[in-house]
Amino acid sequence: MFDFDQCGYGWRAFEIAKFLHVALRVKIDITVRNSFIKGYQAIRKLSEAELTSIPVFVKAAHIWVMGISTNVVGDVLPYGWFTDEWLDQRLAMLRSLDESDNFIKLC
Known part of the structure; x- marks a missing residue:
């Protein structure tokens, strides 16, 4: 489920966020x-900046997949x-990501 699939330059935190996005969609336990x-x-x-960016990147990954x-x-x-149902479900998940950053508990 974790794949640096773009094989190009980019933020590692975005790749981590893509994994977390899939994990949320398939309801993998926290x-x-x-x-x-x-x-x-x-x-x-x-880094602290990378950890802080993960919630934003999870949302970006969701929009990217849409x-x-x-x-x-x-x-x-x-x-x-x-x-319409497909779009409604995707937008509902995006809203839920916006309402809660509980995809991971950062230590």
């Missing part, structure tokens, strides 16, 4: 998410898949 962060920090300590999905409607995904 203890697993915390273990991931602790394990990452055991190898490479995240954009990818909407971009492939008709080519990869059938038009019927992109419904």
Whole structure:
């Protein structure tokens, strides 16, 4: 579930946020998410700025995935898949990310 899939320059905190975004979408327990962060920090300590940026990057990752999905409607995904319900669910999750930064407990 953790993949530096862009293979380019970027913020490590964004890659971590992408993992956390997927973990939230598939409802992986917070203890697993915390273990991931602790394990990452055991190898490479995240700066305070990186830790602070993770909640913003989780939201950016959510919007990014929504954009990818909407971009492939008709080519990869059938038009019927992109419904008001789909958009409502994605926007509800985005709002929930805005209301609570509880995806990890930073130590």
